[in-house]
Amino acid sequence: xxxxxxxxxxxxxxxxxxxxxxxxxxxxxxxxxxxxxxxxxxxxxxxxxxxxxxxxxxxxxxxxxxxxxxxxxxxxxxxxxxxxxxxxxxxxxxxxxxxxxxxxxxxxxxxxxxxxxxxxxxxxxxxxxxxxxxxxxxxxxxxxxxxxxxxxxxxxxxxxxxxxxxxxxxxxxxxxxxxxxxxxxxxxxxxxxxxxxxxxxxxxxxxxxxxxxxxxxxxxxxxxxxxxxxxxxxxxxxxxxxxxxxxxxxxxxxxxxxxxxxxxxxxxxxxxxxxxxxxxxxxxxxxxxxxxxxxxxxxxxxxxxxxxxxxxxxxxxxxxxxxxxxxxxxxxxxxxxxxxxxxxxxxxxxxxxxxxxxxxxxxxxxxxxxxxxxxxxxxxxxxxxxxxxxxxxxxxxxxxxxxxxxxxxxxxxxxxxxxxxxxxxxxxxxxxxxxxxxxxxxxxxxxxxxxxxxxxxxxxxxxxxxxxxxxxxxxxxxxxxxxxxxxxxxxxxxxxxxxxxxxxxxxxxxxxxxxxxxxxxxxxxxxxxxxxxxxxxxxxxxxxxxxxxxxxxxxxxxxxxxxxxxxxxxxxxxxxxxxxxxxxxxxxxxxxxxxxxxxxxxxxxxxxxxxxxxxxxxxxxxxxxxxxxxxxxxxxxxxxxxxxxxxxxxxxxxxxxxxxxxxxxxxxxxxxxxxxxxxxxxxxxxxxxxxxxxxxxxxxxxxxxxxxxxxxxxxxxxxxxxxxxxxxxxxxxxxxxxxxxxxxxxxxxxxxxxxxxxxxxxxxxxxxxxxxxxxxxxxxxxxxxxxxxxxxxxxxxxxxxxxxxxxxxxxxxxxxxxxxxxxxxxxxxxxxxxxxxxxxxxxxxxxxxxxxxxxxxxxxxxxxxxxxxxxxxxxx
Numbered sequence: 040x041x042x043x044x045x046x047x048x049x050x051x052x053x054x055x056x057x058x059x060x061x062x063x064x065x066x067x068x069x070x071x072x073x074x075x076x077x078x079x080x081x082x083x084x085x086x087x088x089x090x091x092x093x094x095x096x097x098x099x100x101x102x103x104x105x106x107x108x109x110x111x112x113x114x115x116x117x118x119x120x121x122x123x124x125x126x127x128x129x130x131x132x133x134x135x136x137x138x139x140x141x142x143x144x145x146x147x148x149x150x151x152x153x154x155x156x157x158x159x160x161x162x163x164x165x166x167x168x169x170x171x172x173x174x175x176x177x178x179x180x181x182x183x184x185x186x187x188x189x190x191x192x193x194x195x196x197x198x199x200x201x202x203x204x205x206x207x208x209x210x211x212x213x214x215x216x217x218x219x220x221x222x223x224x225x226x227x228x229x230x231x232x233x234x235x236x237x238x239x240x241x242x243x244x245x246x247x248x249x250x251x252x253x254x255x256x257x258x259x260x261x262x263x264x265x266x267x268x269x270x271x272x273x274x275x276x277x278x279x280x281x282x283x284x285x286x287x288x289x290x291x292x293x294x295x296x297x298x299x300x301x302x303x304x305x306x307x308x309x310x311x312x313x314x315x316x317x318x319x320x321x322x323x324x325x326x327x328x329x330x331x332x333x334x335x336x337x338x339x340x341x342x343x344x345x346x347x348x349x350x351x352x353x354x355x356x357x358x359x360x361x362x363x364x365x366x367x368x369x370x371x372x373x374x375x376x377x378x379x380x381x382x383x384x385x386x387x388x389x390x391x392x393x394x395x396x397x398x399x400x401x402x403x404x405x406x407x408x409x410x411x412x413x414x415x416x417x418x419x420x421x422x423x424x425x426x427x428x429x430x431x432x433x434x435x436x437x438x439x440x441x442x443x444x445x446x447x448x449x450x451x452x453x454x455x456x457x458x459x460x461x462x463x464x465x466x467x468x469x470x471x472x473x474x475x476x477x478x479x480x481x482x483x484x485x486x487x488x489x490x491x492x493x494x495x496x497x498x499x500x501x502x503x504x505x506x507x508x509x510x511x512x513x514x515x516x517x518x519x520x521x522x523x524x525x526x527x528x529x530x531x532x533x534x535x536x537x538x539x540x541x542x543x544x545x546x547x548x549x550x551x552x553x554x555x556x557x558x559x560x561x562x563x564x565x566x567x568x569x570x571x572x573x574x575x576x577x578x579x580x581x582x583x584x585x586x587x588x589x590x591x592x593x594x595x596x597x598x599x600x601x602x603x604x605x606x607x608x609x610x611x612x613x614x615x616x617x618x619x620x621x622x623x624x625x626x627x628x629x630x631x632x633x634x635x636x637x638x639x640x641x642x643x644x645x646x647x648x649x650x651x652x653x654x655x656x657x658x659x660x661x662x663x664x665x666x667x668x669x670x671x672x673x674x675x676x677x678x679x680x681x682x683x684x685x686x687x688x689x690x691x692x693x694x695x696x697x698x699x700x701x702x703x704x705x706x707x708x709x710x711x712x713x714x715x716x717x718x719x720x721x722x723x724x725x726x727x728x729x730x731x732x733x734x735x736x737x738x739x740x741x742x743x744x745x746x747x748x749x750x751x752x753x754x755x756x757x758x759x760x761x762x763x764x765x766x767x768x769x770x771x772x773x774x775x776x777x778x779x780x781x782x783x784x785x786x787x788x789x790x791x792x793x794x795x796x797x798x799x800x801x802x803x804x805x806x807x808x809x810x811x812x813x814x815x816x817x818x819x820x821x822x823x824x825x826x827x828x829x830x831x832x833x834x835x836x837x838x839x840x841x842x843x844x845x846x847x848x849x850x851x852x853x854x855x856x857x858x859x860x861x862x863x864x865x866x867x868x869x870x871x872x873x874x875x876x877x878x879x880x881x882x883x884x885x886x887x888x889x890x891x892x893x894x895x896x897x898x899x900x901x902x903x904x905x906x907x908x909x910x911x912x913x914x915x
Contacts, residue, residue, distance in 0.1 A: 046166035051116060052136035059137045064203035066141060069134035070097045070182065071208040071222065072267050077101025077180065078214055081221040086200050088193040095141070095200060096183040103152035103178045109159070113148070114168070139163070143184040151175040197225055205229050210300060211266035233263070236296035239333050239340075243299060245325040250299035252329040254337060258294035262322075264304045275323050282320070286327040293337065297326050338735055342718075344751075348738040351753050370693070427482040427653075430640070432506040432532075433611065433626035436540050441594040442611045442626050445537075447475050449502020449510045455488040456528045467521045475512040476521075477504075479629070482653070483529055485509070490524035506625070507532045534647050538623035541615045542595055548574070548616075556620040560648045563620045571613045571656045578603035606657035607642035613656040614644055623647040718790070743788040745769040750782070752794065758782045759799035762856075763848040766791070766801045773804045778851040802848055810848060810859045813837035817869070819876040823888045826908040827860065830901055834858040836891075840865070845894040862891060881913045 059065045067084075074082045079101035086095045104113065116133055138146065146161040151173065158173035175181060190196040201224045209231035213220035222229050236253025243250040250263075260272045275297065276284045286295070303318045344352065354362075433442035465479070478486060486509045491498040493513060498521075502510040507530040511521070532538075544552060548570065555566040575598070583603040590597040598604060598612055610626050617624040624646035631641050643655040718736050740749035745767065755764060764782040767774060774783065784791050784801070791798075802810075816824055816838050824836035833856045845866075848859040862869065872887035888909050892902045 045168045048114065048116070048168075049139075049161070049163065049166050052133070053139045055116060055133040056137045056139040059134075059140065061140075063140045063142070064200070064207070066135075066137040067097075067200075067204050068207035068267055069137050071204070071211060072265075073135060074099035074101050074180065075211060075214050075220060075265060075267070077103070078217060079179075079220065080213065080217050081223070083226075084200065084204065084222075084224045086193070086196050086225065088188060088190050088196055091188050092144070092185055093188050093190055093193075093196055094183060094185045095196075096181065098179060098181040100177070100179045103175075103180055104150040104157075105152045105155055106157040108152070109148070109150060109157055114159075138182070138184055141184050141186065143186045145185050147171075147181075147183040147185075149173050149175050149181040151178050151180075153178065200224055201227075201229050205231050206271075207268045208266065209234075210263060212300070214265070233298045233300060234261070235298070239337055240296075241329065241333060243297075243325060243329060245301075245322065247303055248299055248301035248322060248325075250297070250301075252295075252297050252326055253333060254293050255296040256292070256294065258296065260295070260297040261299070262304055263298070263300040264302055266300055269304060275326055278323055279320065282323075285323070286330050295330050297330075299326070342735050342739045344735075344738050345740055347754060348740060348751050351757070352735075352738050355753075366693070427643075428479050428630040429482050429508070429627055430479050430629045431477055431508065431627075432645075433607065433614075433628065433642070434506065434537050436542065436615065438542060438593050438595075441598075441608070442614060445505070447477060447510060448504065449475070450505050450533070451503055453486060453488075453501040453503045453509050454530060456485045456526060456530075457488070463526075464522060464524050475502075475510050478509040478511060478521075478523060480509060480525055482627075482629070483527065484525045485528040485530050487524040487526050490522075492522050494519040503530060505533050505535060505537075531651055532625075532645070534623050538625055538647070539618050539621065541618040542593075544595065544616070544619065545599065548599075549619075552616060552619045560622060563622055564617065564646065564648070564654065567613055567616045567620065568654075568656060570616060571609060574599055574602065575609050575612060576603050577605065577609060577657050579605050606655075609657040610642050610644045610655070613654075614646075617644070617646050627653070741790045742794065743785045743791070745774070745783045745785045746779070750784075752797070755782070755784075756799055761849070762851055764799065764801045765804065765807070765850070767804050771804055773808070776852055778853055781851050800846065802850075807848075807850065809839055809841065810837055810861060813839055813861075817873055817876075819872045819880070819883050819887050820869075820891070822884050822909050822912050823891055823905075826888075826905045826912065829908060830905055831858065834860060836860045836862075838862055838864045838869075845891075860891075862894070881910075884909065884913055 070084075071082055074097075077099065079099035082097065082099045084095065084097050087093065113135065116136075143163055145163060147158065148161070149156070149158040151157075156173035156175050158171045158175075159168060160171045161168050190199075204222060204224060208222060209229065210233045211220050211222065211230065220230075233250060235251045237255035238253060240251050240253035243252050258273045260270075260275055260278070262269045262271075262278075270278070272278065275286065275295070276282075299322060301318075301322060304322070305316060305318075431444055434445045435443045437443050463481075463484075467479070478491075480486060486501065489497065489499075491501055491511060498511055498513070500512060502512075504510055509523075509530075513521070543549070551566075551570060555563050558566065580603075583601060586601050587597065587604075587608075590600070592600065595612070595615065598608055604612070607626060607628070614624040614626055624644055626642050627645050628640065628642050631643070642657070643653055645651055645653055718739055718741055736752075738751045738753050740751045740754070742750045742752070742755060744750060750758070758764065759782075762781065764784060765777065766784050766786050768786055777783065786792070816836055820836065820838070827834050827836055835857060837859055839861050840863075842861060842863045845860075845862045848861065850857050850859070868890040869887065872883045872890070875883040875886070885906070888906055892905060
């Protein structure tokens, strides 16, 4: 029975359906979308043409809807049961009624949820909605549309339905936990993956999205969510027009093609402005960035450049002065370093300097792995016999940060060590910001009593820490210079409970340490070394450093989890294991000597076994000693490495660069057809000259020579500075008088004819014959011609009737070069000079010489010398 409510509802639903555009098949997207959101595993569509009608039916095996849900959500606009479901695509409550765009006569809607089935029939002509007997016996949803016949055959209707379904939902992905979602039309599957661009297709690199970006002969951009088409456009700019066009294709006839499937897209699905969708902006930017890279690849593939043109292009884009200055500075630097005199051996009392060492030594914190890849900003050289400059110690253990430096505290005055006959003097720059200050001392050595001075004033208060390090308190002072002497004498650390402070280890390591504790001290140290190398690998890479910094685990846990560390990490773990087996130990930080030079800041281990010993657990090697390592004696040092080898290496590098620079490719590959077409379009389109493609086309070797090679516009311009190009046919016998190195373009090449307006001045063989066969020059110009020839024997002045302006042609014949200076016989200045020559020969000749030389580029720089020669000859 017809009711006013039914009519009002259907009229309003039709109004909303028209918002989806003029595509009558758009309801297929909404059907499949609703089936996917309902958890369907299969969506089956059927269609057929009857005698006077045709119908389309969709059936899925989703959860279905109860009668109450159909009344609440289906037969009410702007209401949806999926509003709170983040995985659903549609939730506006109007998409289903896009079926009205199909212009059905009546609609049958059936649904079964659980054991309850419901069916309604909608008459779209009488606006009646009535309940009918359902035919569904299992959960799912079924919609059937009936309309008057429009297709002649069922096959035509099925084909159009299949094409539309593939376009809207071909790459559909199921909603979890479904593993697949099968689409069929009359029993035939129609699922298809994302369509790839025609050529240069590449995968889109964007987290949470997948798709393809590339080029084709027509533009299209398709955005999918869950494999269902949301929007189809021709340009990315149409998505966010207020952003402005970020990418515009530069190759004529080549267009961008984009297909993106992203579950985070909400374009036109949440009724927000697309300009508020930050994720859509990131998708567009990722596509545009990929297109820019692909376009460069496309241009390179369409316009392959030979080596000569690549070189010319680099040279044009790089300021020549910067390049020349850089090469000159590099050569000068290599010569200075190579010729710098080698340093003499250290004198008996060397004085060594290091800039603000107290600032460097006192500012390192926690693990030095967070400084991976950063070399020390200072250098230090030592002639001390120990080869290890001790900076400080790591003794106190913190569960989160590992071994830490102890508080700088003196436990007693520094012992009075006797001075040596030849002590080593150290001079440090002190910033005055870190007081008290530890004095760096080589291991096995100590500070001579009374030798510490600051800015020339004695420093009497010198303390010693529990680790045996000298400590001086300079506060309050400003920055200055601290000097002290060291001698061969040892101040041993005091063994206390701090050196046995350890932590809990994982059960497996704890059990191994418990077994080690029953062995002799030497065997315990060897066992700890094996455990360290088993669980840690030496590393200073940035990735390991970032893992170490970002981890929230305790120090031992994250160290074992990462399995990598630098010197203080590996030695720190070894110290904790030594302490766990009752061997006092701590980490020493300093500068180990390498070939007489102190290297970067390093860490090693000191442990107590009756006496204090050193062992380095980092770098996969251990050097346990009972004393200092052997180094050159005091006052001696190996000579620094000579840099003279850089001279021949520099010569080879520069010579190789010059050889490559001068190397030319003799043959060029044929241009692809598409590249030729694009080049022709660029030449015809004046507006594209400033584009990247237009600039690149300047270097394309498209101009064929009679010798079989190809040259670019850029190469012709460069060659024209040396000699005039010739335009001729390959079979012309007159070519036999020209030298093979002469640039001769093949006039039958289509690009030569097309590029003639922008090519440099060229000569035909007919014009060349006129130059060679020109008659005698007028008397007024004979002194000028003689003077020019005396200045350059290859030059020849000719006067021709068929030319309208002065020109120059430098041609290389088999017997040498010939420079033609051609002037028109009917030039006004020449005719005027000829008239005046009879009664004023000197004045007329000088006037003609000035006019002639001012028009000739070649001799403009030598104009004064030639004029002087002319005047001298005339006066004689």
